[in-house]
Amino acid sequence: MPNSEKSLYSIAELAREFAISTRTIRFYEAKGLIAPNRVGGTRVFSRRDRARLMLILRGKRLGFSLREISDYLGLYDADPAQKSQVELLHNLVSQRLDKLEQQQRDLTTTIRELREIRQQAEDQLADARKPARSA
Amino acid sequence: MPNSEKSLYSIAELAREFAISTRTIRFYEAKGLIAPNRVGGTRVFSRRDRARLMLILRGKRLGFSLREISDYLGLYDADPAQKSQVELLHNLVSQRLDKLEQQQRDLTTTIRELREIRQQAEDQLADARKPARSA
DNA sequence: TAAATGGTTGACGTATACGTCAATGTGTGG
DNA sequence: CCACACATTGACGTATACGTCAACCATTTA
Incomplete structure (x- = not known):
């Protein structure tokens, strides 16, 4: 049961879904907030990329800067082996x-x-x- | 009993109290968010000015733009006589x-x-x- | 009287967060 | 084959929110 939901998205699909511009999404990638795969040159977004984008937009609604949001996303990513990292x-x-x-x-x-x-x-x-x- | 609290402030006093720059306060005035009195050329801030500044800073902590904060301050000011205004x-x-x-x-x-x-x-x-x- | 202190208005600089082209590539249908 | 949709990068433009001088005026303290 490979999950009936759609799992790959184009940049235009995500832009439409969240009512933002493709430019905005590319800008977030340039700032390192998301890192979609590429097929040839074309970006292909996974469900995880989409989830990250949702976190970014929620951060924006809360008034945070992209820098702050970037740090914040790091908190979700971390899966540290070292105690000092924890x-x-x-x-x-x-x-x-x-x-x-x-x-x-x-x-x-x-x-x-x-x-x-x-x-x-x-x-x-x-x-x-x-x-x-x-x- | 004319209220023992301090009721007049210099721009530097307010800047120190709220840990912002005097430039910031002048900028808010230029944007019409506060309108302190003048003694000669020098700005003199009342308790009301100070209260407005506190509202501005709270708005900033909530992530609002100065434009949005300006609109927001208008909500506090309004004392409308007209029903349509209410x-x-x-x-x-x-x-x-x-x-x-x-x-x-x-x-x-x-x-x-x-x-x-x-x-x-x-x-x-x-x-x-x-x-x-x-x- | 001279200097320090605190105030003023420009004017220009800067980081952030995109918008808006331009030039170019790629795949698909008629 | 060619138009059209959709993608790309790069470059330049713009609004916001100040920072940072410069040049100046007014007190006050040594």
Whole structure:
């Protein structure tokens, strides 16, 4: 059962699927974020390449630079034999988690504030329809 | 009791407090994100200016562009008399909330994955010290 | 009075993240 | 055979977000 899902993609297919340009995908490759196989000169993307691309785009939605995303992808790749490598990985992951947790706090605060503003706007619209009830 | 807290700041004070450059603060002013008073030519920042700067920096930590942050600050400023303005504000706030909530989902997933990776690293470090217990 | 301190406005430089050609190659259908 | 779709690299252009001078003005302290 060799997995019924499609497992190879052209650059144009991926670009369409994720609503980005082919130029963008080539740029990510030039920056070392993905490394698709080649058939002749033509890039051929595997499911793993596609998964990496999804990680990249999620990183972008979170506001990270390509450099940061590159480091981040390294965290997924690592399969270290050396203890020192495991420790290094652990440190890197922990640092990244600290940043993400700070971001989550910022995000929670911001969402709370905007919900408050939205609520006030809704109250005002309700008052406009039924202006009584002051005291 | 005119509020014991400091209420006026120089550009250098704010730069130091938030670990950014004075150039950055001037740049934000040039982009219309803050509008400090002037005494002669010199900028004098109020507590409100400082609060806005904090909002800007939080927006940056969340990965937003200055343009997006500018729009976002407008949401805080609005105090609309017109019903249509209230509706517009409500729409803008709702749109922004959609983006932030998507970001929060991305963030939650990413944090979960990194915690998993960190856990695996910790397990490996534990195994290295006490390698038995395979089945 | 001279120098240090802190402020100002240009103007130019730079890294990032692509967009936009141009020139070229490759395979497939009519 | 030839057009057309789809791919390639290379080069140049562009918006954003500042950094980095230069040249200048105003206080204040030695």
